[in-house]
Amino acid sequence: MSNATEAEYEVAHGRPKAFYENFERKDELQHQTHYCPGCGHGIVHKMLAQAIDELGIQNRTILISPVGCSVFAYYYFDVGNVQGAHGRAPAVATAVKRSQPQSIVIGYQGDGDLAAIGSAEILHAANRGENITVIFVNNAIYSMTGGQVAPTTLLGQRSTTTPNGRSAANEGYPLHVSELLATLEAPVYIERVGLGDNRQVAQAQHAVRRAVENQVRGLGFSLVEVLSPCPTIWKMSPVEAQHWVREVMEKTFPLGAFRDRTKDAPAKAAPPAAPALEDISRILGVADEGAVEEIDAEAKGAVDLQVRVAGFGGQGVLLLGEVLAEAGLHAGLQVSWLPSYGPEMRSGTSNCHVRLAREPIDSPLVVHPDVLVAMNEPSLHKFCASVPPGGWILYNGETVPAECERKDLHILARPFTHVADELGDGRAGNMVILGALLEATPILPQASVDAALGQLVKNPRWLALDERALARGRELLRESLQGVCHDG
Amino acid sequence: MRRQLMKGNEAIVKSAILSGCRGFYGYPITPASEITEAAAQYLPQVGGVFLQAESEVAAINMLYGAAAAGVRVMTASSGPGISLMQEGISYMAGAELPCVIADITRGGPGLGNIAAEQGDYHQVVKGGGHGNYRTLVLAPHSVQEMADLTALAFDLADRYRNPVVVLADGFIGQMMEPVEFPQTATEPRLPKWAVAGTEESRGNLISSIYLEPDKLEAHVRQLEAKYYIAQQREARAEEWRTEGAEVVLVGYGIVARILKAVAAEALAEGLKVGVLRPVTLYPFPTLQFQKLAERVRVFVVVEMSNGQMLEDVRLALNGARPVEFLSRVGGNVPSHGEVLELVRKLARQTLPARQPEEECVGHV
Amino acid sequence: MTDAGKRDRGLLRVDQDECKGCGLCIEACPPHVIQMMERLNHYGYRTAVYAGAGCTGCGICFMVCPEPGAITVLRLTNRPAGRFDSEAEGAKRCAGN
Ligand SMILES: Cc1ncc(C[n+]2csc(CCOP(=O)(O)OP(=O)(O)O)c2C)c(N)n1
Ligand code: SF4
Ligand code: SF4
Numbered sequence: 001m002s003n004a005t006e007a008e009y010e011v012a013h014g015r016p017k018a019f020y021e022n023f024e025r026k027d028e029l030q031h032q033t034h035y036c037p038g039c040g041h042g043i044v045h046k047m048l049a050q051a052i053d054e055l056g057i058q059n060r061t062i063l064i065s066p067v068g069c070s071v072f073a074y075y076y077f078d079v080g081n082v083q084g085a086h087g088r089a090p091a092v093a094t095a096v097k098r099s100q101p102q103s104i105v106i107g108y109q110g111d112g113d114l115a116a117i118g119s120a121e122i123l124h125a126a127n128r129g130e131n132i133t134v135i136f137v138n139n140a141i142y143s144m145t146g147g148q149v150a151p152t153t154l155l156g157q158r159s160t161t162t163p164n165g166r167s168a169a170n171e172g173y174p175l176h177v178s179e180l181l182a183t184l185e186a187p188v189y190i191e192r193v194g195l196g197d198n199r200q201v202a203q204a205q206h207a208v209r210r211a212v213e214n215q216v217r218g219l220g221f222s223l224v225e226v227l228s229p230c231p232t233i234w235k236m237s238p239v240e241a242q243h244w245v246r247e248v249m250e251k252t253f254p255l256g257a258f259r260d261r262t263k264d265a266p267a268k269a270a271p272p273a274a275p276a277l278e279d280i281s282r283i284l285g286v287a288d289e290g291a292v293e294e295i296d297a298e299a300k301g302a303v304d305l306q307v308r309v310a311g312f313g314g315q316g317v318l319l320l321g322e323v324l325a326e327a328g329l330h331a332g333l334q335v336s337w338l339p340s341y342g343p344e345m346r347s348g349t350s351n352c353h354v355r356l357a358r359e360p361i362d363s364p365l366v367v368h369p370d371v372l373v374a375m376n377e378p379s380l381h382k383f384c385a386s387v388p389p390g391g392w393i394l395y396n397g398e399t400v401p402a403e404c405e406r407k408d409l410h411i412l413a414r415p416f417t418h419v420a421d422e423l424g425d426g427r428a429g430n431m432v433i434l435g436a437l438l439e440a441t442p443i444l445p446q447a448s449v450d451a452a453l454g455q456l457v458k459n460p461r462w463l464a465l466d467e468r469a470l471a472r473g474r475e476l477l478r479e480s481l482q483g484v485c486h487d488g
Numbered sequence: 489m490r491r492q493l494m495k496g497n498e499a500i501v502k503s504a505i506l507s508g509c510r511g512f513y514g515y516p517i518t519p520a521s522e523i524t525e526a527a528a529q530y531l532p533q534v535g536g537v538f539l540q541a542e543s544e545v546a547a548i549n550m551l552y553g554a555a556a557a558g559v560r561v562m563t564a565s566s567g568p569g570i571s572l573m574q575e576g577i578s579y580m581a582g583a584e585l586p587c588v589i590a591d592i593t594r595g596g597p598g599l600g601n602i603a604a605e606q607g608d609y610h611q612v613v614k615g616g617g618h619g620n621y622r623t624l625v626l627a628p629h630s631v632q633e634m635a636d637l638t639a640l641a642f643d644l645a646d647r648y649r650n651p652v653v654v655l656a657d658g659f660i661g662q663m664m665e666p667v668e669f670p671q672t673a674t675e676p677r678l679p680k681w682a683v684a685g686t687e688e689s690r691g692n693l694i695s696s697i698y699l700e701p702d703k704l705e706a707h708v709r710q711l712e713a714k715y716y717i718a719q720q721r722e723a724r725a726e727e728w729r730t731e732g733a734e735v736v737l738v739g740y741g742i743v744a745r746i747l748k749a750v751a752a753e754a755l756a757e758g759l760k761v762g763v764l765r766p767v768t769l770y771p772f773p774t775l776q777f778q779k780l781a782e783r784v785r786v787f788v789v790v791e792m793s794n795g796q797m798l799e800d801v802r803l804a805l806n807g808a809r810p811v812e813f814l815s816r817v818g819g820n821v822p823s824h825g826e827v828l829e830l831v832r833k834l835a836r837q838t839l840p841a842r843q844p845e846e847e848c849v850g851h852v
Numbered sequence: 853m854t855d856a857g858k859r860d861r862g863l864l865r866v867d868q869d870e871c872k873g874c875g876l877c878i879e880a881c882p883p884h885v886i887q888m889m890e891r892l893n894h895y896g897y898r899t900a901v902y903a904g905a906g907c908t909g910c911g912i913c914f915m916v917c918p919e920p921g922a923i924t925v926l927r928l929t930n931r932p933a934g935r936f937d938s939e940a941e942g943a944k945r946c947a948g949n
């Protein structure tokens with residue numbers, strides 16, 4: 001053909017720009033794909049590249065390639081490329097899209113990848129309505145690994161792991177992914193197309209383009225399932241394989257759109273703008289401004305107070321400890337607060353360890369408490385022996401059982417809950433005990449206790465009650481001391 | 489700076505956000521759920537993404553995607569959840585993607601229980617996934633360290649382009665201690681290798697596949713070189729009252745706190761006892777062990793596992809000194825008393841004055 | 853081109869290095885103007901080749917071809933022969949690889 005004649009023609013259909021000119025990531029044959037002659041993957045690649053070109057989104061596109069014969073899709077597509085683990089492309093795509101909402105994220109998966117190992121990821125990405133596009137190449141077999149059965153393998157179809165053909169009894173029925181996903185509320189567009197003849201190919205190209213365009217328009221989740229020939233594993237010529245798609249595969253997997261809300265789906269709202277960097281510490285509540293001023297405890301002497309609070313859930317055990325720890329912090333001390341944790345938490349017991357010290361605290365676990373707060377009898381039984389001589393036991397009960405009687409330490413046994421009842425609410429019993437504790441171990445200034453309470457108890461009615469409870473507790477302890485003959 | 493009383497699990501999330509973390513993808517599991525819950529509360533407020541994934545498998549692959557897209561990203565899990573993530577962690581190490589994984593351990597194997605154990609050491613420190621890779625592992629033992637080591641974890645993850653694990657136990661996660669945070673948040677920045685959906689990043693590829701043996705070998709050697717540098721630069725350990733110590737207690741996480749209390753009591757009794765606490769579990773602080781071995785008589789490893797870190801201590805010492813081992817598992821915590829008893833026994837053996845007496849006893 | 857006055861609407865180019873000889877284009881072409889060459893290319897494939905006349909420029913062969921650049925379909929412009937504007941020049945370069 002002479003140049004003069006050729007010049008009268010212009011390219012109408014040529015290599016899409018979204019493909020690299022040379023496939024430099026391949027070692028050899030840098031102008032050919034690695035696919036077998038007649039492989040559907042190549043055809044689908046071309047449709048996708050064509051759509052990217054037509055929509056003018058090459059710079060924004062990020063392709064997630066799967067594990068399967070199309071693992072090397074990134075050899076060909078001149079777009080951002082991420083190669084993901086087997087079956088996980090929808091999870092990867094989800095996070096890529098949410099991280100870079102302006103990008104156009106296309107997940108590309110085979111039927112083993114999507115419908116077997118990755119069935120959870122595709123289901124949930126679809127159900128969340130992720131604004132991504134999924135191209136699902138269904139060739140009814142595991143090709144890359146040499147032809148094992150796939151969830152989409154047809155009944156009776158032979159594979160290396162169904163040598164006598166797939167049987168419903170053993171492998172179940174071919175999985176209809178498009179129909180399945182179309183039962184979900186969120187997806188915008190789900191269509192099954194084929195590569196079985198010219199008409200099907202034209203429809204497939206149209207569908208691929210729409211699935212991508214939906215994302216550009218911000219509509220949401222779109223998936224195109226492509227019935228795709230694998231001549232090699234099917235042991236057919238490319239043309240036979242194409243016919244098989246149309247004449248056999250299509251009978252199990254009917255073509256058509258199973259969901260199409262492209263017309264009425266609203267575009268997804270853009271994510272809210274991020275706050276200024278300077279505002280972050282305030283948003284997290286860790287900014288210096290607004291902090292409660294710590295006081296410098298006037299007493300500089302050694303402090304090492306170890307407290308164990310034990311009782312049942314609902315008795316305010318943890319809060320008691322927390323107020324104590326907060327007050328210690330306010331008073332400029334080192335503090336630790338450790339809630340009961342693990343097996344101890346079972347059967348409704350509640351329990352915490354609190355330490356206040358001048359020096360850094362070695363272990364937050366309190367083994368020998370200077371003060372044991374026992375909110376009930378089982379707790380008293382469990383821990384009364386752990387208190388060292390000279391320590392305190394504050395017991396929420398009338399009388400200490402004989403087994404727990406000890407002469408070498410101080411015991412204050414009162415029905416603190418009833419005391420609190422008289423003040424207005426039995427639930428403030430924990431604060432009555434805390435008052436007694438503060439009085440017994442005079443380390444913390446009242447200002448620190450007030451500050452801690454103000455920080456932890458926001459309801460003014462409760463705050464007032466807790467303050468009265470604390471005062472009452474202090475009184476109870478003082479009264480008890482008056483009756484005691486101090487030795488030494 | 490403002491000191492605040494805060495749970496370790498909350499400190500992790502706040503520190504992460506201050507360090508520029510803008511993505512959290514996780515799946516609930518006790519005792520790590522509080523981290524996930526705090527992330528759900530704060531990440532959307534700072535323009536970040538929080539998503540509860542359908543499984544840990546999905547979560548780690550979401551980390552893969554977010555990291556590939558150039559975002560500082562993290563997750564939190566425990567025991568079985570970390571097991572499920574291993575394939576994804578291997579992919580991230582292979583594709584050289586940074587991320588931070590908080591592992592708040594629980595008891596195993598199997599469903600085990602939700603109490604604190606240190607049985608995740610092998611699967612985290614030795615790289616529980618397939619292939620020749622490592623994760624860097626940091627082991628906080630206080631709430632302040634939950635914050636500080638999380639910040640360090642993000643830096644290391646970016647510097648080495650590798651997953652970094654913050655390995656803690658339920659105690660450190662649950663307890664409240666005063667914590668201070670930096671007041672200036674780190675600006676999240678886009679790495680130049682990221683696939684960000686822009687013209688500049690169009691040529692970028694995130695992948696871990698190297699079909700040619702020679703290429704994969706070169707890739708593995710390059711990863712190895714990174715790990716070698718990390719071994720030289722990042723190994724950390726805290727020595728606590730080791731001057732003059734004859735017996736050195738070794739432990740990490742909550743165990744290290746107990747060991748400090750035991751050592752304090754032993755010292756008060758006049759026994760020569762100190763604590764060596766690995767802060768990085770990988771790279772393991774081998775050098776610190778070897779240096780101490782020159783002047784210490786015996787090491788005592790205390791672990792809430794059946795001897796997972798013990799192996800690394802033995803490797804580090806390479807027979808230079810005897811290593812005693814005290815193990816509790818199942819959620820039981822080594823008690824102050826049982827450790828102290830062992831320490832007394834060992835320390836007595838070191839006292840020269842006692843030796844004839846013991847020999848005497850031996851001859852009777 | 854049989855008659856300079858009645859040129860075909862389309863023109864097909866098959867890149868002999870890229871074609872893998874799958875035959876899908878031959879099967880797809882409505883006017884059956886693509887054939888399989890007897891000769892093997894240097895990778896050992898028989899490759900598709902344009903029969904030389906009758907292409908309508910429909911582009912179907914392009915869409916069914918699995919190889920990115922094996923097929924290029926050109927279409928007749930309305931410009932008279934012999935004028936080398938830049939567009940036609942580009943098309944020629946593109947088609948002649
Ligand atoms: C976790 C894991 N399990 C198994 C494999 C092996 N594997 C690679 S590809 C594949 C099946 C691919 O089949 P499909 O998704 O249908 O893609 P096709 O090759 O047919 O295009 C399998 C099982 C793997 N890479 N990773
Ligand atoms: S094995 Fe099948 S799916 Fe894989 S490249 Fe060959 S034809 Fe395509
Ligand atoms: S463009 Fe149409 S007519 Fe021309 S060769 Fe291709 S299929 Fe045949």
Ligand code: SF4
Nearest residue numbers: 871872874875877917
């Ligand atoms: S479809 Fe493409 S690869 Fe197949 S024979 Fe035709 S030109 Fe060659």
